[in-house]
Amino acid sequence: LHGLSVQLAEALAEYWHARVRSELGIRGGDPAGLAGALRAEYQGCRYSLGYPACPELADRAKIAALLGPERIGVRLSEEFQLHPEQSTDALVTHHPEAGYFNAGGRS
Known part of the structure; x- marks a missing residue:
């Protein structure tokens, strides 16, 4: 159950990232397949x-200060975990x- 809930999150x-791309009109270039x-x-x-592209978990505190996640529970x-x-x-x-890790082109 735990693994399923992590994957669903x-x-x-x-899904929301894809929806934003769709609303911005840039989803036309999305790949057709899962790969x-x-x-x-x-x-x-x-x-x-x-994760490697943004390894500093402490930056989450800055985002939390701006967005106020407590408004939605x-x-x-203290370890910067949600x-x-x-x-x-x-x-x-x-x-x-x-x-x-874009260095001279899309990776």
Whole structure:
């Protein structure tokens, strides 16, 4: 049950990222298959704190100060973890050249 809830939280985050791309009119270049989606072959990128592209979890406190997650029942622990556990956050950018570890081209 725990593993399923973690995967559902991630799937919901990806769904909202796709919906934002659609509303911005940039979803036309999205890949047709799962393999392309997993390689992020679309315009824009979703960066999650604590992963290699944004390793500093302490930055989550800055975002929390701006957005006030407690308004929706989410709190930040002293270790910069979101509670309830299946909560997620990300920084999303839709620039055409956004990518993970982009050095001279989309990766």
